[in-house]
Amino acid sequence: MTIKELLSNLNELAPFELQQESDNSGLLLGEPQKKVSKGLITLDVTEEVLDEAIEKKCDIIISHHPFIKDGLKKITGAGFAERVLVKAIKNDLAVISLHTNLDNIYAGVNRKMCDLIGLDDIKILDPVRGKLKKLVVFCPSDHADKVRMAIFKAGGGKIGDYDWCSYNIEGKGSFRAGEGTSPFVGKVNELHFEKEARIEVIYPSYVEKQVLDAMIKAHPYEEVAYDLYPLDNVFDRVGAGMIGNLKTPLVIEDFLSLLEKKFKTSIIRYSSASKEKISVVALCGGSGSFLLEKAISAGADAFVTADVKYHLFFDATGKIVLADIGHFESEQFAKDLIFEMVSKKISNFAFQISEINSNPVKYFRTK
Template structure:
C-alpha cells in the first residue's frame, strides 16, 4: 500500500519545490499525507467538476498543475470557488497536490512536454537559472577517497547534465597539529603531522546542501572535517524557464500553422506576421511567457510559442521572429500526460486516471 506522502515524494524528487517561484504554492494543499492512495486523478486545474470526477472515479488524490490555493485563506465557509473546492474535497476525504512552477523549470517538465508535442529536437532550456549550484571542496586521506566520493554522489552531488559521478581531485600534503583534547584519526595529540590527502571538488544543487553535508560528515574519517562551500554563479542548464529546439524539417508558414493546430489539437491561435523564411527553430513556454521574448530572440528562434500575450507585447516580434499565442490552457493541458507518465512508471499498486473534465474557462465564438 502506498501513502499519499510517498506519491508527493516522487513528484517532488522529479520537480523539487526549491525550484518554484516565490509567489507559488506547489505542495500538498489538502488532505492527510499518511492516507493510503486508492486511485489518482491528474488534471491541469482543480475545479469543483474535477473534484466530482474524482468522487465518481473513486480517486482520493488529485494531482494538479495549477495550485487551487494561491493566497492565504481567512475563512473556509464556501463563499468563494476556491473554498468550495476545498470543502468538497475535505468532505469526501480527497487530497489535492499541486506541482506548478517547479515543474515548469525542470528540463524534463512542462516545456519538454510541449516541445515533444510539437516534435522539437535538440532542445535546451531557454533561460537557465543561476545561483542554484554549490561547490564543495574537502580534503580526504587517499585510502578514504572512494568511500567519501561514493557517499557524496549517492546524496546527489556530481550530476552535470547527462554525466553523473562528476568530481575533481588533486593530491597534496595536509599538515595539522591536534590539541590535547583531540582524538585524531591520524597522528598524535600535540605532534605536528603531515599526510597525503586528496582535495575533492563536487558540484550539487544548492537545496541538497544538508544531505550532502550529512553524507560527508558520516563517511569522512577525520574528527574535524575541513571543507569549503562556494555558491556558484554558473547557469544551471537543467533548470530554468522555457525551451528552444528545432523541427525535424523546416516548414513553410502554411505548413507550420497546420502543424501547430494538429500537434496541440486546436483550431485557431493568435500570432504576429510570419518571418519571410521557412520555420525551423522554435522557442516555447507553457503558460504566460512574455518575459522570455528577449531570450527567444537571442536564441535565434523563428517562432516563440507561448500564451497570455498582451496587445502591446505582440509589437515585440521582429521580421525574423513571430510571436504565437496558443492559449494558457492549450499550452499546458498536456502536463496531465506528464504526471501520468511519472506516476505509472513509479507505482504499480494503484491506478492513475487522466481527467476528462475540460477546465478551460475561455470560450471562443
C-alpha cells in the same frame, strides 16, 4: 504511504525549490502524516475533478495548476478556490500541486511540448543562475574513491550530459585531536599530518542535504573538513521555456497547421513576421509572454506560448512569429507527463489520469 513520503518522491522528480517566487507549488491541502493510496492526476482542480476523485475512490489529487494562488482571507464559498477548498475538505481529499517546478525542469512541460512538435537540439531558453553550489571536501587519500562515489550517487558531479565530474588534488592535512576524541588516524594531543585528497564537486542546491549526508557517512573522520561555495554559474538544465530546431523548416502556414494539429487548438492568435520558413522554435507552456525578448535574442523564428496580451503582438511583429495557442492547449499534456513520471518512480502507489477536460475557455465558431 504518507503524504510526506509522496511529497519527498515528487520532490526528487521536480524539486519544489525550483518553483518561481510567485508560485504556490507543493502540498496545498492535507496533513503530511496522513496515509494516502490513490492519486488522481489533473491539470486543474475543479469541483468536477473533485467529483471524479470521489467516484474513483482517490484520496489525493496531484494537479499542475495550484487552485490556491494567493492568500485566502475568508472561506465563504464565494470564489472558485474557496468552493473547491470546502468541497475537498468535506470529502477528506488532499491536494498537491506541481506547477512551475515542473515547468522549470529539463524533462518538464516544455520538453513535452518540444517532443510533440518534433524539435531537435533542445535547450532551456532562460536557464537559472544561483542554483548551483560547490562542495570541497578533504579526506584521507585512501578513502577518496569511496567519498567521491558517495557524493556522485547522491546527485553531485553532474555537468550537462556528463556525470561523476570532480576535480582532485593530493595534499597534506594537519590536525591535533582533542581530549575525549577517537581520531581515525593520529593520537590524542599530538600534531598529525595525513596524506589527504581535496575533492571538488558541483551540485544543484536542491540536493545539498543528500549530498552532505552521503559524504559525511562515507568519510572516515569524526570531524569532516569541508567548504560550501555558492556559484554564479548558469544552470543549463533548469529554467523557463525551451528552444530547439524543427527537423524540417516549415512555411508559416504549415507551422501553424502543425500547432493546430498537435495541440488540438480551435484558434491560434499570431503576429506576422517576414520569415520565409520557421526553423528555430522557442516555446513556453502557459503564460510565457515574459520570455518574448529571450526568444527573439536567442534567434527563434517562432515563439509558441499562451495568454499573450494585445500589445505584445506589436513588439513581436516583424521580428518573430508569436503564436498564442491557448493556455489549456499548451499544457493539456501535463497530466500525462506527471502520470509517466510518477508511475515510473513510485511503483507502490496507484495513479489515475483525470478524464475531465478542465478548460474553462470555450470557443465559438460561426461556421
